[in-house]
Amino acid sequence: WKDRRKSGILTSEAVKQPVAVRYGWANNPVGNLYNEADLPAFPFRTDNWLLNWDKSRFEAMSLLELAAYIQRNIQPSQLEIKSVWDEVYQGIQTNNKGLASQRLQTLINQKLEDEKLAIALQVLLEKLEFPS
Known part of the structure; x- marks a missing residue:
């Protein structure tokens, strides 16, 4: 073996x-x-199953915490989608929320294989567009 x-x-x-x-x-x-x-x-x-993860866990994180969590743990593995995520992450890090939101919408419109990632990206978009 x-x-x-x-x-x-x-x-x-x-x-x-x-x-x-x-x-x-x-x-x-x-x-x-x-x-x-x-x-x-x-x-x-x-x-990479969801296990006990649901939308509320992502909602409890701040914008920066959620972006960092995605970057560390569940970022896209497909090259073309990962490059869009890199732009989103850079936009969030540099406080360019307009760019981050636009590129994030592009990501969400893609067919994502990872359900956990799709949920996290949707929550991230909500946090960008409607900050608390």
């Missing part, structure tokens, strides 16, 4: 078409995955 010494390939007869993998995903997990230096693997997950 080892591939090029830096990654592993996981398979299971019980799961023919997996959609995600989690390792050590619990409080105080007991791990059994080690590298060749006998160091334990860090817990990880490959999914």
